[in-house]
Amino acid sequence: MWTLQDAKNRFSAVVDAALAGQPQEVTRRGKPAVVVLSAAEYARMRDAAAENRGSFISHLLNFPGEPDAPRNTVTPRDVNF
Known part of the structure; x- marks a missing residue:
C-alpha cells in the first residue's frame, strides 16, 4: 500500500507493479483512495461485469415480490380552500 505522496514520488x-499483475493501493490521509491496475486487468474486469449485468428491463422483471400483488387504495382527504 502506498501513501499518495510516495505514489507520486x-x-x-x-x-x-500494476503492469506485473499486482494492483497497487494508494491511500490519502490514511484512508484508501484508489487502486492502480493495468489496462488489461481493467478491461478484463469491465468485460466480466458487462457479461454478468443484464438489461434494466430484466432487472425490473426479476424484482422480488408478486407481480400481481394487490395495491393499496388510498383515498385523498377532503380539503377546504
Missing part, C-alpha cells in the same frame, strides 16, 4: 514503480 515513485509513480514509475507503482505503474511497473
Whole structure:
C-alpha cells in the first residue's frame, strides 16, 4: 500500500507493479483512495461485469415480490380552500 505522496514520488514503480499483475493501493490521509491496475486487468474486469449485468428491463422483471400483488387504495382527504 502506498501513501499518495510516495505514489507520486515513485509513480514509475507503482505503474511497473500494476503492469506485473499486482494492483497497487494508494491511500490519502490514511484512508484508501484508489487502486492502480493495468489496462488489461481493467478491461478484463469491465468485460466480466458487462457479461454478468443484464438489461434494466430484466432487472425490473426479476424484482422480488408478486407481480400481481394487490395495491393499496388510498383515498385523498377532503380539503377546504
